Amino acid sequence: MKKSIGDNMIPKDWGFDRGLELIKKAGFDGIELWLGDVPWFQMATNDAQVRELRRKIESAGLVVSNVSTGLHWASPLSARDPAVRAQAARIVERQIETATLLGTDAILVVAGLVTEEVPYNEVYQRCVEALRPLGEKAARAGVRIGCENCNSEQRFLLSPREFAQFLNDINSPAVGLHLDVGNIHDTGFAEQWIEIHGPRITRIHLKDVLKHRGRSGDQSVYTNLFLGDNNWPAIRAAMTKVGYDGWLIAEMEARYRYAADQQFYDTSQAMDRLISGRL
């Protein structure tokens, strides 16, 4: 397995180049690029600029693990407004295009957003119908779309079997699950998600979660690896059981208040311990 961390973790005043240096020095193998979340990688970033990002990443001795985005929180595929849906699809298409330019084969998509206004049945149907053609485009590009399980924030696809049904309905080998083991909270157990989805997992986000502490809003319940309530030995065993040997990507929500770079070293070492199974 290989270790990666998001470029949105790079301290804001550090810049991309210095951030790459830190990521390499901390022992990571790759970097997750967040389209729209960082100044150097926006929807308006052109192909030449994306190639330049790749050059810098490879010069630093890293590779791109995957292309993610937080843009779908504001422009979900499940929106009622057709103009917003079109923009959401365009974001996925740009992720696919940039993944190819950056030499990676996976993207992360937050598929749909259930709200008081837009109900579950609509969100489900809209996401399935949006992801079918996007899956075809991804397959043609040799890229896999990983729909992330943002269980509580999305209020959508809350159980692993329901997520499996969702992927069955999309029925595309290019559309799978980008599993976040910290997002499951009190609705289940990450190791069971891994067991159920196995080869459909495109990438794994790592973070820990403080269960039974409330959820969402401004109350952060995420924490550094091994500080929360995830059963890490069980998670590691499940990865072995299903033969997962892909990227592990650190996604820390809470940041160190001081010595921001120290979080990169600590996280990298914690990931080493997880991979080695010394838990």
Add this chain to the structure above:
Amino acid sequence: MDLTRREFLGYTAAATGLVGLPLPQPASVASADSKVDRWRVFVVYDRVNSESFWGYTRTLPKARQLFSADESDSISCCSLVIVPDVVLLDPRFSWALVRALQRGASVVIETGVGFASHSTFRHHRRSLREGLQIPVGAPVDLWADRPKARAPYIEFTWPHRTTIRDFSRVVPPADRPGDDVIAWAGDLAVAFRRRVGNGTLIYLGSPVGPALWAGDVEARRWLNAVALAA
């Protein structure tokens, strides 16, 4: 005594019924078979891929649909014509709808501009007014102020009482004598029916198609009742 428009129209409709002018009632199930032979879902222009269009076409029996994108002449054989997700009505098509109404068809016009730009809405309003004498007001965002305890439903009173989820934006019909309001968002009238010749014109300012598309059971029952009443 303060009366809302909804209450006033409710009392008026009740009084009209009492004086012996009953409004058309849904047809019996026994007569349905002959009618469904002529159901038709019609789509205009580029709306063939809209959720609303698919909602209607997936709900009505496939064998009964006479879908065609531009053969307005074939409307003449239909007892029910549904025009979902309307943005603009071509004048020739509007005229074909008027002739169908005069012959006794039911025509359902469902607005499709709740999320459109102001300029698109202006064209839509003009097109409905000139083509079918349907006056409409500007779109209303039912969720704009995030009311604390708002029920997210449109209340239909015809062909039977039922509730169907709102679709965030409505394009309400303007007041017009003779129109029978058949659906409400709170106190806001959002749909009506009107006798035109021997037929019935139904305007939906709150789309039902997306609810059909999402599998809403009440929406399906409502559409079936409208079809049987046609």
